[in-house]
Amino acid sequence: MTDRTVSTTSPRRLLLPGASTQVGLLAIVGFLWVVFTALAPGFTSPMNLFSVGRSLAIDIVIGFAQMVVLATGGMNLAVGSIGVCAVMSTGYLLQDVGLPIPIGLAGGLVLGGVLGALNGIAIVRTGVNAFIITLASASLFLGAMLILTKAVPYNALPPELGTFGRLRIGGYISPLLVIAAAIGAALYVLYRHTALGRQILAAGANPRAAAMSGVPVGRVIIFSHVLSGVLAATAGLMLVARLGAAMPAVGGEEWLLPSFIGPVLGGTLLSGGSVAVLGTMFGAALVTTIRSGLLVLQVGNFWLQLFLGVILLLAVMADRYRSVYAERRSLGRR
Known part of the structure; x- marks a missing residue:
């Protein structure tokens, strides 16, 4: 049984080899x-397994942030920029303003949702392709945040954040990975078992x-x-917990390929109308594995970009x- 969720109004319904892809x-x-x-x-040392788990959690949520927009047939090139904005705004709220941790984190999530809403409204109202809108907003969001914060990191955050990021469940599992799995379960329910999820997929398959x-x-x-903005902000906040600081260098273009x-x-x-929540998690696992493996082998970071580019191609x-296969099968059934 595959986790592939496809719009019931789409002729591509479950004709795609989703299960074989995930296997x-x-x-x-x-x-x-x-x-x-x-x-x-x-x-496979305990320390590295724990580190891989934390990286995997962030990569999964980054993938989810793109997946929810791909479902509509669009894309969000501003995922990394929104993540940076959430990171730095949370750092400002916690360190400079001195707000409690829950309120500071909520502020970062709200900002992510607002920036995502600006992208969505611009796309719907202007009719301009999501590629152009989000490409422009990526530079706009990132540039504005770096100007406002002067690219100065927030290193004096409440220590509880770093403590949570270092917490281990059973000696190996990071709570960040549990959060990522919970988000995946929620998205699975959204797309497979709710009217809103079916509407999103229907809009992506044939607007x-x-x-x-x-x-x-x-x-x-x-x-x-x-939703994409909130998920991008979530990935940014998970990175804050992992580092124990809000760094302006996180996110940006580094998140685009993953x-x-x-x-x-x-x-x-890419054409919309279909999502694969579990498959996205497996794809993120591939990215994390390659990154961690090259790091352990002390291979230069430029090799990672090369591998990621090849994998994306x-x-x-x-x-x-998959699209051609689905169309052929669809025509064969008529």
């Missing part, structure tokens, strides 16, 4: 773990047909961008194959 991802991840363990025995069926296409697009690789490689269609080719 293949698991096999690749498992193979890489064997290779990295053989080359660097320290790869015109969805509108004729009474789906408020504009509203679901705005909602998806708000945000696409996870969902697309996991089975989410393969993911796009796989997405194209």
Whole structure:
């Protein structure tokens, strides 16, 4: 049984090899773990496993932030910039204003949702492609935040944040990974078991047909961008907990490739109308494994960018194959 969720109004309904894609991802991840363990025995040490878990949690949520917009047939190139804005605003609220931790974190999440809403409203009201809008807003958000904060990190945050980020469950599992899994479960329920989720997928599969069926296409697009902003902010706050500080260097362009690789490689269609929550988590696991393996092997970071670029290219080719396969099967059934 695959976790692939497809709009019931789409002709591509469950005709795609989603389960085989996810099994293949698991096999690749498992193979890489064997290779990295053989080359660097320290790869499976308790310390590294804990570190991998924390990185995986953040990569999963970054992938989710892109996935929820891909479901509508759009994209969000401002995921990293929104994450930076949430990180720095939370640092300001906690360190300079002195707000309690829950309120400071809530402020970062609210800002992420507001920035996502601005993207969604601009896309719906102007009719301009999401690529252009979010490309422009990525520079706008990041530039404004760096100007306002002067790119100075917040290093005097409440120590409870860093303590939470270092907390271990059972000696290996980070609570950040539990949070990521909980978010995944919530998204699974949203897309598979709620009317709103079905409307989002219907709007992504065929906006015109969805509108004729009474789906408020504009509203679901705005909602998806708000959700994307909140998820990007969540990933940023998880990174704050991991580092124990709010750093302006996090996010930005570094999140762009991983945000696409996870969902697309996991089975989410670039054309919209389909999401794969579990597949996105597996795709994120591949990104995390490669990054951690290269780090343990002390390989330069430029190799990571090379591998991620190749993986994204393969993911796009796989997405194209899935779309062609679905169309052919659809025509065969008519």
